[in-house]
Amino acid sequence: MKKTSWVGVGRALLVNAGIVLLSAWIGVSLNRAFVAGPQQSTFTYSKESGKFQPVKASEGQTTEVLEGVRLQDVRGIISSRSMVPVDGRSEAEYENGHLPGAYSLSVTNFDKRFPQFSAEHPKEGAYLIYCGSGQCGLSRQLAALLQKKGYHQLKLYSAGYNDWFLAGNPVEKGKGGSLK
Amino acid sequence: MNQRWHSQLICFGRFMLGLVFLYASVGKILDPKGFAENLIAYRIFDSPQMLKYVAVTLPWIEWFCGILLVLGAFVRSVSSLTTVLLFVFLAGMVSALWRGLEIHCGCFGSQHETIGALSLLRDGFFFLVSLVVFLSPVDPYSLQGFLNNRRMRLVDSSS
Numbered sequence A: 001m002k003k004t005s006w007v008g009v010g011r012a013l014l015v016n017a018g019i020v021l022l023s024a025w026i027g028v029s030l031n032r033a034f035v036a037g038p039q040q041s042t043f044t045y046s047k048e049s050g051k052f053q054p055v056k057a058s059e060g061q062t063t064e065v066l067e068g069v070r071l072q073d074v075r076g077i078i079s080s081r082s083m084v085p086v087d088g089r090s091e092a093e094y095e096n097g098h099l100p101g102a103y104s105l106s107v108t109n110f111d112k113r114f115p116q117f118s119a120e121h122p123k124e125g126a127y128l129i130y131c132g133s134g135q136c137g138l139s140r141q142l143a144a145l146l147q148k149k150g151y152h153q154l155k156l157y158s159a160g161y162n163d164w165f166l167a168g169n170p171v172e173k174g175k176g177g178s179l180k
Numbered sequence B: 001m002n003q004r005w006h007s008q009l010i011c012f013g014r015f016m017l018g019l020v021f022l023y024a025s026v027g028k029i030l031d032p033k034g035f036a037e038n039l040i041a042y043r044i045f046d047s048p049q050m051l052k053y054v055a056v057t058l059p060w061i062e063w064f065c066g067i068l069l070v071l072g073a074f075v076r077s078v079s080s081l082t083t084v085l086l087f088v089f090l091a092g093m094v095s096a097l098w099r100g101l102e103i104h105c106g107c108f109g110s111q112h113e114t115i116g117a118l119s120l121l122r123d124g125f126f127f128l129v130s131l132v133v134f135l136s137p138v139d140p141y142s143l144q145g146f147l148n149n150r151r152m153r154l155v156d157s158s159s
Helices: A002-030 A032-036 A071-080 A091-096 A110-120 A138-148 A160-166 B002-030 B032-042 B048-071 B075-098 B117-135 B143-158
Strands: A043-046 A051-054 A084-087 A127-130 A154-157
Touching: A002 A032, A002 B048, A002 B075, A032 B032, A032 B048, A071 A160, A110 A138, A127 A138, A127 A160, A138 A154, A154 A160, A160 B032, A160 B048, B002 B032, B002 B048, B002 B075, B002 B117, B032 B048, B032 B075, B048 B075, B075 B117
Parallel strands: A084 A127, A127 A154
Antiparallel strands: A043 A051
């Protein structure tokens, strides 16, 4: 009796290991580009339609992106420090991980946090606005709020933190300079 | 009669669980990046590479579990895996709620369902169904049960 139950456990482990391995093989094979990366931003903001639209690979650099920037551009911006990244997500999300050097300016706490932001960042400066992903909408809201306050050199990284993280780029954790 | 009723109930549970797993897998298989973004929100994975492997593998595990449960093949093995998976999903959701995260559960692909009492109750219910299917004898309406019965009849007739 005891022997039979161990045979059953062994068979269950074998079957389950088979399912997991087969799933991993199929999943990775079908999504090789996604798994291997580096990732391309999948959304961009079109001023004409006023909507976020998938970036077509064939369009490449010739896509007319008036407000949006893509992953490869963001890498350059971060390394050259030519713009200040501004994170529109909640403070908790920011603390969990954000773009290097990003400033936390949560849309939900905008009125409370803006005075500190404006004291440290001039209106003439250039800012890279982002949130979680192309679907979160917070970056657009933050850009609109900042424009009302007289900030006009804004770029939108619509694919956001998720895109940056999934591509394996370095992220910073904790409160950073902005929340201290 | 009672035994038959019990078998039918187990068969229903197995079939329902299989359909739920199949349904849950399809959206994630079609949109692995969307699923990966749901997983990021849970703040469990520090490594993007690990997260991507999970995002492309888990939906297929669900698909295989679903199809095998619907057919009724390897029922004990598969239901042990679904029980573990549902427990992990439940623990992930409880952990997210505990940490005060208001995030999409990602249970059925890219549907925007925020984790709440309903998600927990639904996952808890499926966890119990999976556990019952795992602990019960394989029902005779499954492929495995059918083959077992046939083998026993052959043994009986030969002896």
